[in-house]
Amino acid sequence: MVDISVIIPIHNVANVVIELLNDLRGQTFKNFEVVLIDDKSIDGSFEVVSNWIADENQTNFIVYKNEGNGVSAARNYGLSKATGKYVVFIDSDDQLDEKMLELYLKNIKEHQSDIAIFPFNICRKGIIDESMSYRKYTGLYTSEQISWYLSVGLLPANLFSMIFKRELWLERNVAFDEYLRVQEDYEALVRLLAKHDRLRIVIVNNRLYTYRINETGIIQNLTHNQIYHLEKMVDQLAKKIDEEAGLSISFIQHVHSYKLNLLLSNVKMAIRNKDFELANNYKLEYQKTYLKKGPLLPRQEITRLCYYVWFKLQRKIDYGRQR
Template sequence: MKSKVSVIVPVYNTMKYLSEMLASLEKQTLKEIEFIFVDDCSTDRSLEILYDFEQRHTDKVIIIQLNENQGPGGARNVGLQYASGEYIAFADSDDYVKPEMYEILYKKAMEDDYDIVECGYFSERRDRDMMLWDKTMEGKVSFDNRVKMLMSCGFIVSKLYKRNIIIDSQINFIDRIQFEDVDFLSRLYCRIEKVGIVDKALYYYRDNPDSFTNKGNKLSYFDINNTFSRKYIDNMRKEKNYDILKPVIDYVVIGIWFDMFKTYVTKSSKIDMNSLQTIDREIKQYIPNYGENMFFVEQAKYDVLKEAFLANSYDYKKVVKILERNEK
């Protein structure tokens, strides 16, 4: 039976939640579906749970066991090599999905041969349903909507992707590091032509404190940001629309450094000027004029932390003044 959808699930030490995810996949109303699990060197009972699931669904399940930890990105890259479906989806092993999710997304994709179909998700952290893209994004991708996609980035797990675009374009994930989904989605957004929107929350996104996103890896935050910035910019420079999209591509890189800056200034009892200078110096390796980015400049009019962040590009002392002014 040919698969309409291939669902790729990287697995690493999620036995606490894995059975719930598997139960939600088992209930999928779309029958022409395959599940590809990539065990990323789990040390708990995750692999055993996967094999039990495979025994019940031998015609739909593929299990790949890696002999070296590659992170979610590397695990998804391996999964892509085995995917045969017309469309591809990604899910995290500590989340779960509604029974009708992939049938609804696939039917939507078939309506107008969409390259990507986006749905809503329930955020456990915010305790509510979320939609990152609304119906105005549906249809042929305009330049403005492409910019919106890059700025919002979105979740990799709340979408269905036309397989040929990923495979033919040879788009892979950055392995062994965070933000791998940002790089993957950004490159995909440069290539897609039509987007479908399903205005329903079909994915349950869990706030797992032990996830790769929350715990990260052995690299320092500076190492993570530098590795991502370098690889992301190198990858995006290969896209045909790089020159015209450069301000928003820069915005994405600036955003990850802003997150570091925000964490530092909100959690430090006293601001260290040397740390501010270090953050500024690191960003300028990639975007020397980041303080003039049109998107960040506009947002800084309404966000004090972003105002302080941009001020850090030319006057470290002014950062403290802006933050002190905000506290009064």
């Protein structure tokens, strides 16, 4: 058995995927497999990857064609093919430090953890303009603590920055929701945490991954349609946690806090872009969500969010409109 299975959905990335494959080939740690799943690419991505594997004689790389629907279906297919004790999910257009797999594995083993979480670099338009640091948060945590960190934005829900014991996804049938179109990583991660409420999770402050950000992604441009799907995802996720996990109200509180904080980030981004009408629209959506779900939130979170939205952000919106 290999130690690590690396699962990579690919879709129309023929022009960039070779760089990632070379980063994986150059890893200092060698006992891993790479499971690539082509999701209906029309640019020859499958052929590019297949030819690279054959030309470079990389027997631990294998590419499949999947007739599923999107990244979640591809990941589920990848999990069904993976054989490693640990699993890592990465994106097909990102960059890896040569010691990434070595240090991912070293830390999850040394801390006897079920999940290890790492910071990462953010690359926009070919330039690394942000490097995350978890120096304040290094240490061991429970499932509930990590769920709370995710809900208030202290940790991003990016699966590529984590390594998991593969059994966590298999033991209680935690699959990715193949019908979801927003926040797939967050939805799957929170369900996994809720179903395994006694996990040992370590946060480590080593940056080993560079994420090439999509400027049209949900955090950058949350459309009205995405807000609708976000609200639907949150309600369904809260229901799933309640029905399947049967745990305390805290995980459900975290899910509703997450939506509110995501809307807040869009209010702030619209203000930075001087689009004050859009900022006000996001704020109104926030208020609607708060009135609907506010009673489910912890008291300290209600106080903080109320002050921030109704006073601080509203002043900025009003000031911008007047100028």
